[in-house]
Amino acid sequence: MKNLEDLAKFPSENPNPVLRATKNEIRYINKVGESLLSLKEGDKIPKIFQNDISEALDKNILKTLEIDIDKLNYVFEISPIRKEGYVNIYGRNITERKMAEQKLKESEKKYRTLIENAQEGIWTIDENSITSFVNPRMAEMLGYAQDEMLGKHLFDFMDENGIEIAKRNLERRKQGIEEQHDFEFLKKSGTRIYAILETSPLSDEEGNYKGAVAFVSDITMRKTAEKTILNLAKFPSENPFPVLRATKENILYTNKAAEDLFSIKEGSRLPQELLEWINQAIDLDTPRLVEVDIGDKTFSFNILAIKNQDYANIYGRDITERKTAEEKIRESERKYRLLFENANDAISILDLEGNFFEVNNLYCTRLGYTREEIMKSNVRYFEIPEYADLVLGRLLDAKEKGFNVIETAHMAKDGRIIPVEISCRSILYNKKPAILTIARDITERKSAEIKLKKSEATYREAYNRAEFYKDIFTHDINNILQNISNGIQLNEMYLNKPDKSEKVRRNINIIKKQVKRGGTLVSNIRKLSKLTEFESKLHNTDLLDVLNKSVSYIENTFADRNVKIQVEVNENNYFIQANELLEDIFDNILTNSINYNEKDNIEISIKISRELEDNINKVKMQFIDNGIGITNERKQQIFERGYSEITSVHGMGLGLSLVKKIVESYHGEIWVEDRVKGDYTKGSNFILLIPEVVHNG
Amino acid sequence: MDKVFIVEDEPMLRLFYTQILEEYGFEVLGAAKNGDEAISMFEKFPEKPLVIIMDYRMPIKNGIEALQDILKIDKNTKIIITSADTSIKEKVLSLGACSFKEKPFDIDLLVANVQKACISSKSLLAT
Numbered sequence: 001m002k003n004l005e006d007l008a009k010f011p012s013e014n015p016n017p018v019l020r021a022t023k024n025e026i027r028y029i030n031k032v033g034e035s036l037l038s039l040k041e042g043d044k045i046p047k048i049f050q051n052d053i054s055e056a057l058d059k060n061i062l063k064t065l066e067i068d069i070d071k072l073n074y075v076f077e078i079s080p081i082r083k084e085g086y087v088n089i090y091g092r093n094i095t096e097r098k099m100a101e102q103k104l105k106e107s108e109k110k111y112r113t114l115i116e117n118a119q120e121g122i123w124t125i126d127e128n129s130i131t132s133f134v135n136p137r138m139a140e141m142l143g144y145a146q147d148e149m150l151g152k153h154l155f156d157f158m159d160e161n162g163i164e165i166a167k168r169n170l171e172r173r174k175q176g177i178e179e180q181h182d183f184e185f186l187k188k189s190g191t192r193i194y195a196i197l198e199t200s201p202l203s204d205e206e207g208n209y210k211g212a213v214a215f216v217s218d219i220t221m222r223k224t225a226e227k228t229i230l231n232l233a234k235f236p237s238e239n240p241f242p243v244l245r246a247t248k249e250n251i252l253y254t255n256k257a258a259e260d261l262f263s264i265k266e267g268s269r270l271p272q273e274l275l276e277w278i279n280q281a282i283d284l285d286t287p288r289l290v291e292v293d294i295g296d297k298t299f300s301f302n303i304l305a306i307k308n309q310d311y312a313n314i315y316g317r318d319i320t321e322r323k324t325a326e327e328k329i330r331e332s333e334r335k336y337r338l339l340f341e342n343a344n345d346a347i348s349i350l351d352l353e354g355n356f357f358e359v360n361n362l363y364c365t366r367l368g369y370t371r372e373e374i375m376k377s378n379v380r381y382f383e384i385p386e387y388a389d390l391v392l393g394r395l396l397d398a399k400e401k402g403f404n405v406i407e408t409a410h411m412a413k414d415g416r417i418i419p420v421e422i423s424c425r426s427i428l429y430n431k432k433p434a435i436l437t438i439a440r441d442i443t444e445r446k447s448a449e450i451k452l453k454k455s456e457a458t459y460r461e462a463y464n465r466a467e468f469y470k471d472i473f474t475h476d477i478n479n480i481l482q483n484i485s486n487g488i489q490l491n492e493m494y495l496n497k498p499d500k501s502e503k504v505r506r507n508i509n510i511i512k513k514q515v516k517r518g519g520t521l522v523s524n525i526r527k528l529s530k531l532t533e534f535e536s537k538l539h540n541t542d543l544l545d546v547l548n549k550s551v552s553y554i555e556n557t558f559a560d561r562n563v564k565i566q567v568e569v570n571e572n573n574y575f576i577q578a579n580e581l582l583e584d585i586f587d588n589i590l591t592n593s594i595n596y597n598e599k600d601n602i603e604i605s606i607k608i609s610r611e612l613e614d615n616i617n618k619v620k621m622q623f624i625d626n627g628i629g630i631t632n633e634r635k636q637q638i639f640e641r642g643y644s645e646i647t648s649v650h651g652m653g654l655g656l657s658l659v660k661k662i663v664e665s666y667h668g669e670i671w672v673e674d675r676v677k678g679d680y681t682k683g684s685n686f687i688l689l690i691p692e693v694v695h696n697g
Numbered sequence: 698m699d700k701v702f703i704v705e706d707e708p709m710l711r712l713f714y715t716q717i718l719e720e721y722g723f724e725v726l727g728a729a730k731n732g733d734e735a736i737s738m739f740e741k742f743p744e745k746p747l748v749i750i751m752d753y754r755m756p757i758k759n760g761i762e763a764l765q766d767i768l769k770i771d772k773n774t775k776i777i778i779t780s781a782d783t784s785i786k787e788k789v790l791s792l793g794a795c796s797f798k799e800k801p802f803d804i805d806l807l808v809a810n811v812q813k814a815c816i817s818s819k820s821l822l823a824t
Contacts, residue, residue, distance in 0.1 A: 475754055478781035479707045481801035486713035489804040493720060503716070510709055560708060595706070595730060595756060 017074070017091035021045055023054050027086055036069060036091070049078070049089070056080040056087050066094070073098040121195075121216035124202065127209055129154040129170060141195070141218050143188035157185050173201040173212040182219070194223035242299070242316035246270055248279050252311055261294060261316070274301060274314065281305045281312045291319065298323040346410075346420070346439040349429050352399060354379040354391050357429050366441065368413035379437075384409045384417055395435050398424035410439065419446045468658075473521065480518045487511040538666065540693055541578035543619060544569065547606065550586035558594050562601050565590065569608045574619045576690045581662045588659050589623045589686050596684075597627035611689065618668075621688040629680035635672050666690050698724040699815040702746035704735040704763065705779075706755040714750055714807075721808050723815075732758030736766050745771055747818040748811050753780035753789070761789060768793045773821050775814035777807075 017033030019026060026043045034040055045053060052063040056078045063078040073095045079088045121138030125131055131149050139146040142157060154170075155163045162184055172179065178200045185193045198215040242258030244251055251268045258264065262271035270278055273292045281288040281303040288303040297320040305312045340347055346363035348356055356375050364371050367382055380388045387408045398404045403425050410418045420439040427436045487507040494500035494507075544567075551565050576582075593604050607622040630638060639660040663670045668690030675683035701723045703714045711728040718725050726746050729735035732755055739745070749767065753760035764776050775795040778785070779802070786797040795817065796810050 474781050478800040479710060483707070483709045483713060485801050486710070486717060486804055490713065490717060490720070510712075514709065558708065560712065598734070 014090075016093065017076075017089075019089040019091075020086055021049070021053060021089060022086045023050075023057060033091065036074075049076070052078050053087050053089075057082060057085070071095075119217075121218075122213065123216055124211060124213045125154050126211040129211075132211065138216055141187075141193055141216065142185060148188075159184070159186055162186070169199070170212070173199060174209045176201050176203070176207075176209075192220075193218060194220045239315075241318060242301075242314070244314040244316075245311055246274075246278055246314060247311045248282055258314075258316065261299070274303070277301070277303055278312055278314065282310065291323075296320075343438075344440075346441075348379065348437050348439075349427070350379055350395065350435045350437060352395055352433055352435065354395060357432075357434055363439070366412065366418065367410060368416075382410050384411045394422075394424065398435050399426045399433065402426050407442070419443055421445075476521050477518060480514045480521065483514040484511050487514070538577040538579055540575050541582055543574040543576050543578075543582075543621075544572065544608070546578075546582045547586055547608075547621075550583050550590065551606075553583075553587060554590040554594070557591075558602075561594065563594055563604070564601065565604045565606065567606045567608070570610075574608060574610075575693050576619055576666060576668075577693055578666050578690075582666075585659050585662055585688070588656065592656065593623060593625035593627055593684070593686075596630075597625060599626055602626065610692065613689070617692045618689045619692045621690075623686040623688075624675050624683065625685075626675070626683040629674065629682060630672055630684050631680055638672070639670065663688060663690065698722060699748070699811075699819075700724045700726050700742075700744060700746040701811060701815075702726045702735070702739065702742070702749045703728040704732065704749060704751040704755070704760070706730050706752060710752075717804055717808065718750075718811065721811075723811065731755040732760060732763030732766075735763050736770075739767055739770065745774065747775060748795075748814040749774060749776045750807070750811065751776055751778055753778055753782060753785055761785065761792065764789060764792055764794055773818060775818045777810055777814060779807075 014030055015032060017036050018028075018030045019033050019037075019039075020028040022045075024045060026039055026041050026045065029037070029039055029041055037046070039046065048067060049065070052065050055061070056063040057080050060080050060082050062080070065076045065078065067074050067076065072093060074091050075094045076089050076091045079090070081088060119137060121141050122133070122135040123131065123138050124133040131152050131154065134146055134149045136146060139149055142149070149157075154166060158166060165183070169179075169181065178198075180196065180198050183195050183197050185195055187193050196217045196219050200213050201209060202211045202213060204210050237255050239255055240257055242261050243253075243255045244258045245253040249270065251264055251266055251270065254262075254264055254266055254268075262268075262273070264271055273294060274290075277288045277290045280286070282305045285305050285307065287305070289300065290303070291298060291300050297318055299316045300319045302315045302317075303312050304315075340358075340360045343360055343362060346366050347360040348363055349358040350356060355378055359371060359374050361371075364374055367374070369377075369382075374382075380391045383391055390408075394404065394406055403423070405421060405423045407419070407421050410420050412418060419442045421442045422437050422439045425436045427434050429436075487510050491504050491507050494504045547567065551567065555563060555565060590604060594602055603626045605622075605624040607620075607624065609620045609622075611618050611620045638656050660670050668688060670686065670688050673685045673687060674680045675685050699722075701718050703711055703718075703725060705711045705714065705728065711730075715725045715728055726742055727738050729738050732751075734757075735749075735751065736758070739749075751760045751763060755763075758766075760778050760780070764778065767774055767776065772793070776793070777796045777798060778789045778794045779798045779800055781800040783797075783799050786799075789797055795814050798807060798810065
């Protein structure tokens with residue numbers, strides 16, 4: 001205030017603007033003020049001053065107003081003289097001061113930014129070694145928050161050994177010494193951090209020690225690497241691996257291992273294997289890590305050029321085992337890939353929902369899809385529809401049991417069905433549960449199995465048939481022999497009895513018929529044993545001719561029974577493809593009708609007609625009897641009895657099941673219906689339907 | 698006259714058995730073509746036969762089945778089973794047949810068996 005008063009004393013001499021003003025007008029303004037503000041006495045108060053002048057007078061307070069005029073900064077101090085009702089205004093040019101302030105602000109901002117974002121830690125301590133500031137990086141290095149470090153003693157961040165070193169360092173700071181040194185700090189976690197510090201003491205104006213500042217760099221990684229190298233380099237003579245020091249031309253030092261390996265000694269030329277790399281490392285001042293095969297071993301050499309020296313240190317390691325292991329893995333991988341891709345089985349790796357992780361080439365080629373098509377599909381898609389729904393269950397089963405084998409069938413893109421046997425194994429694939437499936441094409445095996453089954457069935461059929469013929473033959477031939485024996489013995493009894501001559505003749509006739517019957521039996525058994533052979537030897541046969549012979553035979557055979565057989569035909573010519581066994585068919589059906597008839601008058605009506613079925617002309621033969629009939633349950637059964645159950649019925653003893661076989665060998669059908677529909681007790685109607693053939697005479 | 702019943706599916710044998718047995722003084726009550734018919738006829742005979750000559754292999758119902766059914770009706774009936782199949786001999790004897798005759802057999806042997814069976818049957822009846 002004293003200065004202001006002095007200035008006011010001689011306002012006209014003041015180099016700065018001076019004014020006196022009421023709330024309304026300028027009462028006084030010096031020359032500098034007139035020039036600067038373009039005002040003169042009596043002018044109205046410029047708007048820029050109005051509020052502050054009013055406020056200064058009303059409240060009787062000193063007001064300060066900063067105004068920029070022509071790029072210069074001015075401050076105006078408005079001092080109220082209340083009792084006079086005006087203010088005195090003293091202006092000063094503060095441009096330089098403002099510029100200095102601005103520079104300072106900018107500088108502060110810049111350094112604050114640098115400090116806050118520095119990659120180096122910045123740490124200040126006071127004269128008592130208490131932490132007064134750390135930047136974020138410093139706190140981060142030691143694993144603390146910034147606030148946690150503030151107020152802590154420097155020694156809180158180091159071990160006892162560090163404290164001893166720090167004490168000596170602090171002494172040097174107090175002596176005003178700046179220096180760079182390495183230091184080990186303890187992090188909050190207890191682990192160590194290796195740091196390099198640029199330290200400077202802080203002093204007050206009088207030069208008194210007020211603390212220190214350190215710029216800290218984390219060199220833990222570098223230290224670790226150095227330690228490794230140091231460990232290697234420490235005792236090169238004891239190192240079991242080769243260690244050398246070499247210029248671009250000569251070996252300066254070699255340990256025993258390197259001597260033996262390269263057959264060199266100090267002063268030797270560089271080994272050829274390392275020549276190029278050592279030169280490169282020294283020329284480019286860049287470390288080189290190379291792998292070199294020497295003899296049957298592989299070595300890695302770490303070639304470190306020493307800065308500002310014309311040599312490099314070379315540290316070798318025998319990595320033969322590692323390389324061998326790597327090669328084994330590579331070889332194994334290659335082998336498995338080869339196996340996978342060239343396997344004769346389709347191999348896939350699936351997730352538990354049947355989606356593909358991997359498939360081999362054969363999987364794709366066998367099914368005729370591209371790898372891309374398969375990989376985006378589900379395995380269900382390649383199963384035949386009957387098995388598709390079983391896939392998921394099979395995968396889960398494999399997962400549960402660890403392993404399973406199933407037979408299924410794949411469907412190729414072109415519709416081919418490929419029977420496969422798939423072994424599924426539960427595995428982990430890329431750490432996920434998966435199923436390895438190996439699908440083997442078993443088409444040939446299946447085909448062989450079918451052939452084998454067919455063959456087995458053929459032989460079983462042949463065996464059964466042979467047994468059947470043997471059985472029939474044994475039974476019938478013994479009946480024939482029994483008849484002959486009975487006839488002969490009876491005739492012997494009647495030899496001297498003239499009244500028995502009629503019976504003797506009848507017995508002789510029976511014996512003759514039985515002999516003939518025996519011959520027919522042997523012949524037909526022979527024919528039957530070759531039934532399949534006869535199938536290929538069918539010939540045009542006059543059906544009515546054979547039927548008439550059969551009717552005649554049956555009437556003679558059952559002469560003791562009252563049998564009436566009536567044949568009804570629309571035409572006289574019916575030809576079918578048949579063989580010698582056709583008559584046996586008729587014999588058996590007619591014999592059956594008589595044997596299963598309890599009536600005194602046995603009536604059999606045979607109706608022959610034509611029928612068109614599936615555009616094929618067929619001859620329909622109906623053998624209608626008035627016998628005991630066949631229940632519905634037995635209608636099918638009588639044609640299906642096994643060989644061993646067939647009972648001899650007449651003559652050569654063919655059963656209905658064999659009749660059916662013969663009919664089928666003519667591509668015909670045979671079945672039985674009730675004579676009166678719905679009432680089987682009224683008798684049966686055996687119906688044969690056999691394709692007719694055109695006969696040309 | 699001792700009554701005999703013939704069960705045989707072979708027509709000529711039914712004829713011969715009847716002729717022979719009648720020659721030897723037996724009364725042939727009838728001749729059935731199968732086991733089913735045999736049972737039916739047997740039930741209807743007012744006076745049961747002492748002996749039955751029965752074939753084993755016959756349609757509808759074979760000799761073994763008919764043997765069992767008839768013995769259920771009259772356990773004293775003597776049944777002679779005839780067959781070319783000797784494998785059934787033990788079975789039919791264990792089931793109650795009095796004799797088994799393998800075809801072809803001598804007619805005298807059959808007659809002797811029938812006579813023996815008649816005596817046995819009559820002695821049972823007497824007790």
